[in-house]
Amino acid sequence: MISFALFSVQLLLPGGKTFELTARDLSVDGFTFRLTPEDAEEFIPENRPAFSGLLLTHRGLKTEKSLTLTDFTVTPEESDSSPYALTFRLYTEDPQTRCLLKGLMSDLLTYEEQKNNGTDRELSRFYTGYDPEAEPFSAPDFTVYRRELCAGLRPTPDWKAAADTVPHTAWILSSPSIQWEYLGTEPDMFFSAVLQRCGLDAHPMAQRIPDTLIIGNAFCPSLFPDGKQLFSLVERCRKDGLTPVISVPPLPEHRMDPTVKSLTRLPAGLTVSVNDAGLARRLRTICPDRFRLTAGPLLIRRRKDPRIPYWTGKDTDLRETSADSPSFRSWLADLGIRESWREACGYPVSTDGVSGLILPFYQCATATRCILEPLLTVGRRDYPSENTVCGRECEHSCLLYSGTAAPVGRFNSLFGFNRKIMENADLLRETLSPDVQCLILDLLL
Amino acid sequence: MRITAGLASVDQYPLYVSAGADEVFCGYVPDSWTRLYGLSLPLNRREVRYCPVQIGGRNELRILAAMQRDLGIPVTLTFNAPFYRPDQLPVLTDLMEQCLADGFRSFIVADPGLMFLIKERGLLPELHLHVSGEAGEINSEVWENWRELGMERLIFPRQTALRDMKELIRKDRERYPDRPVCTEAFIMNEMCHYTGAFCAGLHCDEFPHLCHLPFRTAPLDSGDPLPTLPVAPEQTGEDRPCGLCALDALKDVGVEVLKVVGRGAFTEEMIDSIRRVRHALTLTEQGLPSRQIGSAVFPDGCSGRCYYP
Numbered sequence: 001m002i003s004f005a006l007f008s009v010q011l012l013l014p015g016g017k018t019f020e021l022t023a024r025d026l027s028v029d030g031f032t033f034r035l036t037p038e039d040a041e042e043f044i045p046e047n048r049p050a051f052s053g054l055l056l057t058h059r060g061l062k063t064e065k066s067l068t069l070t071d072f073t074v075t076p077e078e079s080d081s082s083p084y085a086l087t088f089r090l091y092t093e094d095p096q097t098r099c100l101l102k103g104l105m106s107d108l109l110t111y112e113e114q115k116n117n118g119t120d121r122e123l124s125r126f127y128t129g130y131d132p133e134a135e136p137f138s139a140p141d142f143t144v145y146r147r148e149l150c151a152g153l154r155p156t157p158d159w160k161a162a163a164d165t166v167p168h169t170a171w172i173l174s175s176p177s178i179q180w181e182y183l184g185t186e187p188d189m190f191f192s193a194v195l196q197r198c199g200l201d202a203h204p205m206a207q208r209i210p211d212t213l214i215i216g217n218a219f220c221p222s223l224f225p226d227g228k229q230l231f232s233l234v235e236r237c238r239k240d241g242l243t244p245v246i247s248v249p250p251l252p253e254h255r256m257d258p259t260v261k262s263l264t265r266l267p268a269g270l271t272v273s274v275n276d277a278g279l280a281r282r283l284r285t286i287c288p289d290r291f292r293l294t295a296g297p298l299l300i301r302r303r304k305d306p307r308i309p310y311w312t313g314k315d316t317d318l319r320e321t322s323a324d325s326p327s328f329r330s331w332l333a334d335l336g337i338r339e340s341w342r343e344a345c346g347y348p349v350s351t352d353g354v355s356g357l358i359l360p361f362y363q364c365a366t367a368t369r370c371i372l373e374p375l376l377t378v379g380r381r382d383y384p385s386e387n388t389v390c391g392r393e394c395e396h397s398c399l400l401y402s403g404t405a406a407p408v409g410r411f412n413s414l415f416g417f418n419r420k421i422m423e424n425a426d427l428l429r430e431t432l433s434p435d436v437q438c439l440i441l442d443l444l445l
Numbered sequence: 446m447r448i449t450a451g452l453a454s455v456d457q458y459p460l461y462v463s464a465g466a467d468e469v470f471c472g473y474v475p476d477s478w479t480r481l482y483g484l485s486l487p488l489n490r491r492e493v494r495y496c497p498v499q500i501g502g503r504n505e506l507r508i509l510a511a512m513q514r515d516l517g518i519p520v521t522l523t524f525n526a527p528f529y530r531p532d533q534l535p536v537l538t539d540l541m542e543q544c545l546a547d548g549f550r551s552f553i554v555a556d557p558g559l560m561f562l563i564k565e566r567g568l569l570p571e572l573h574l575h576v577s578g579e580a581g582e583i584n585s586e587v588w589e590n591w592r593e594l595g596m597e598r599l600i601f602p603r604q605t606a607l608r609d610m611k612e613l614i615r616k617d618r619e620r621y622p623d624r625p626v627c628t629e630a631f632i633m634n635e636m637c638h639y640t641g642a643f644c645a646g647l648h649c650d651e652f653p654h655l656c657h658l659p660f661r662t663a664p665l666d667s668g669d670p671l672p673t674l675p676v677a678p679e680q681t682g683e684d685r686p687c688g689l690c691a692l693d694a695l696k697d698v699g700v701e702v703l704k705v706v707g708r709g710a711f712t713e714e715m716i717d718s719i720r721r722v723r724h725a726l727t728l729t730e731q732g733l734p735s736r737q738i739g740s741a742v743f744p745d746g747c748s749g750r751c752y753y754p
Binding site: 001002003004005006008009010019020021022033034035036038039057059060061083084085108111112115120123124127128130132133136137139140141142143144145219250251252253254255256275276277278279281282298299301302303304305307308310311317318320321322323324325326327328330331335363364365366367368369371372375376380381382383385386387393394395396397398399400401402403406407409413414 | 484485486496499515562589604639642646647660672686
């Protein structure tokens with residue numbers, strides 16, 4: 001059977017109707033297909049086609065060819081029929097159709113050869129130009145890697161002006177170590193030390209002093225601060241004149257109660273970024289209106305992959321995601337979630353009705369179990385033991401990947417780095433709607 | 446416990462049924478969808494072009510419907526992309542109505558916006574809603590929310606802990622003894638490092654998956670020790686991740702359906718997988734302890750890649 005995504009056939013029926021067919025066996029002069037006896041009776045009664053033509057479409061990676069075939073014959077292939085389906089062979093002498101079929105067969109053959117005889121690298125380079133092993137990682141550690149990325153940014157002169165339309169700035173403090181560092185340092189010194197360490201001190205973003213700190217890790221439940229630390233961080237924020245926001249990852253069942261207990265001990269009025277509907281529902285039930293809930297990145301799902309520019313999809317098609325639909329927003333509103341954030345993830349995203357834009361790192365994949373711990377103990381990432389004890393390996397280690405625009409493995413997740421949004425004022429302007437009130441800096445701290 | 450297996454073509458249906466599958470699931474992506482949205486906005490979790498992983502066009506869907514009527518083994522259609530564009534949601538519900546008319550009742554979904562719209566459009570209860578493991582992290586509150594949206598079956602995400610499954614099922618049966626949610630768990634093939642619900646990367650023909658890119662471990666900072674990797678366990682015999690040694694535990698916690706993944710895998714491999722799961726179920730019923738299941742079902746050695754280690 002030929003993949004329907006690659007080659008589709010539509011019977012052109014009276015009244016402008018169509019009926020889909022899947023091609024089974026191909027040859028340069030036609031193909032076979034099947035119909036139920038009932039459909040055969042309708043579309044090919046007494047072996048005479050009741051359709052005037054067929055629309056054939058070959059969709060390769062970079063090309064799409066369609067044509068309408070009217071010069072054909074259809075004959076039954078009784079040897080291949082069954083009680084459920086009658087097989088027919090379509091034959092044509094139309095040169096254009098034969099050319100399309102030949103191209104299709106060549107496309108298939110080429111793919112099979114690349115897939116079976118080549119490596120992933122060769123396949124990727126052949127079809128997209130993307131080299132998954134280019135620029136092998138040379139940074140000795142994550143801090144250098146991040147510094148090189150950020151220090152290499154070249155923002156356009158009007159980037160600051162584009163960013164200045166957004167009144168607030170937030171930083172995300174994801175890890176226990178950065179949270180401790182903040183608790184032990186004067187805020188001005190903390191911010192400048194971090195900017196320097198990350199290589200962002202020369203970027204206009206450095207001139208935006210944060211007025212909000214987002215405490216917590218949106219991805220890993222093991223990194224959610226314990227009650228005492230959480231309280232200390234909130235208090236410290238307030239003392240420093242900063243607005244604290246709590247970020248909570250998706251919670252498996254056994255973490256729900258302890259996390260909610262910690263949250264409900266916090267002062268009322270805080271903003272909590274939730275990444276699973278369950279937490280929102282629980283908070284709505286036990287303490288409605290106590291917190292201001294916002295939807296975090298794992299609740300707002302979309303396509304995110306640093307290799308998208310190499311792949312022929314239509315970038316603009318990805319601008320909106322289901323979270324922008326009325327039904328999804330109704331669902332969020334039912335759960336008491338009135339705001340949401342978006343990640344700037346490498347292409348223009350819609351921010352209508354969105355309160356915060358996260359940049360420059362964006363999440364691409366997250367495991368609900370630790371990946372580093374089993375990797376460093378049993379040598380594999382896919383070891384989903386519920387008995388894995390969090391040893392805070394992510395406080396000391398990370399995963400660096402190769403390839404152009406490679407992701408980085410931090411915590412239990414993979415992240416891409418959006419260079420464009422940090423450099424290109426036009427893209428930033430295009431992305432920012434008047435609803436966005438906060439630029440959220442995520443440096444995977 | 447029942448076995449459900451992933452179909453990539455209609456021809457596999459009678460073969461999987463003969464091998465022991467009690468249910469099957471498959472993807473149907475009409476040409477109209479591909480024409481409008483291509484593969485960058487896929488209808489389900491199989492996003493490839495060249496490999497025939499969906500069952501094909503409407504002609505094949507109707508053949509499958511005829512087989513389903515005749516053989517009686519239910520077919521569930523996968524509408525389980527974790528996210529869609531807003532304009533796609535009503536297209537999906539229209540398509541579901543067409544599939545209902547063709548004789549398909551069960552649908553696997555993962556997007557809350559789609560679930561909300563299904564309920565709004567009054568497609569329940571005729572449409573049986575199976576919530577995919579791609580829907581997101583599962584806890585009892587999310588469970589209740591999915592119930593409110595019409596969930597009849599929950600497919601546990603791959604990395605759900607057994608203790609969480611137990612607690613979730615227990616709570617559901619306590620609250621709704623007359624109409625508990627049916628639950629399904631992964632049992633064989635295709636283990637992913639990351640949780641499907643939170644994997645936003647491309648899964649196309651042309652690139653390796655993000656998680657398959659070459660990588661190395663590195664320290665976070667220059668002061669951190671260089672992490673060293675232990676030698677990975679030696680692969681023995683099969684390279685098929687599975688959860689067969691946890692069958693007793695899955696049964697005890699109340700899981701009813703076991704999922705053999707593999708839409709797009711070779712037919713022979715899938716048949717073999719289904720037979721092994723069926724064999725394991727038989728051995729469990731005969732009282733063989735779980736720890737002996739692996740060696741009984743894989744006498745040449747299992748992969749050592751356990752779904753529920």
